[in-house]
Amino acid sequence: MAQKHLTRDHIVLTAIAFVDQHGLDALTMRRLGDVIGVEAMALYRHVSGREDLLEGMVANLIDNLFEDDLMTETPSSWEDYLQRVANATLPLAREHPEIFPLIATQPSEAPWLRPPLRSLRWVEDFLSTLQRFGFSDENAVSAYKAFTSFLIGGLLLQVHSTGVDHLIGFDGDEASNEESDLSGYPTVIKLSELLGQDHSQREFDDGLDDLIERIRWTLTK
Template sequence: MGARRPREPLSRERALAAAIALVDAEGLAALTMRRLAAGLGVEAMSLYYHLPGKEGLLDGLAEAVIAEIEAAAEAADATVAGDDWRTRLRQRFLAARAVMLRHPWAPGLLGSRPTVPAGVYAYYDQIIATLREGGFSYRIAHRALHAFGSLALGFAQEVFRPAAAGGTTDVDVAEAELAAMAEKLPHLTAMMAAEAHDADDPTLGWCDSQVEFEFTLDLLFDGLERARG
């Protein structure tokens, strides 16, 4: 009988990787210290050495997602030749979006944390650097960051986000309510009927489709080009 392989030691990175896998599969509501510990084959108290409680775990998840975005953005940036600021930012934001689509719980999590993950500052510093290299002043770069909003992190911040407050959006119920108000809201109803997303359209929210995301990016980039002039 062969020797038993030693168990992989518990680390913060290993715990966060397991937490991300769990949340990807079952959602944030399924994540508890006890559930995570069981999946890792350790006692729940062992996790507290690496992640100080549920809030520390959620902060760790937010930091891990930002780190994944940074890595994806840097990889995308390396594929762009020259100093084309528009292509660099477009590729960076689309890389961030790919991360968000892999982790659809991430936008709600990032919006709920009381502190900003440290990696966010480095990420935005690179955006400003790209704009500066593209000939923009710091004043326009500052305004661009406000205009980009959460698009820079790969998702569009919706006006009403029940999921961020622990609720859910039942699309069927919402559509039924809208249909009931069709006479009073003719234009909104007609637009919703015309713009209903295809099942294959990647989305992070009711209206955050890939086409809309890229349309908004291009609209902002066109405006920035004019502002630079």
């Protein structure tokens, strides 16, 4: 009976939940089948293999951004649109840290589809929206490239913003301090408190503001 109701969407959503809980390395077709309650071979009727499954997971998360409250409202300006896209995408990185790196690394449908806005639907929406606000062809494409470069970098930093102090052994844990001999790095030790501060949200917001200013400047040239 389970196989009768099995769909690609159900498989993809179950895989997303599995990776969120157990990590990407733990995902296999056999384990996913066990979670769903079917033999692994039953999954192959809906996904051709693990790579197809990973692409389905990425596509699901990216396209679902269109359902975010920020994206269902009509933007008042191109600046407002960029703010909405950026802040709709931000929770994606935070809520799915095990999956988000896939969005940056999985091959896309075409080489000019840039992560994280890597679907044809997203590129169409992005470029057409900017052109409705008066962007030329060249300025719209340039903004798409600049914005996606900022976004993927900023969101990957959000994924990895677990605290520099923990990563390099500033958390007071004896084991980590034994593994990280910092005696030869006096400047790092001196600045350890500053390095350990997490300002990722402010840096993301500031970077987005700076990008919007740069795009605005190009429009006046």
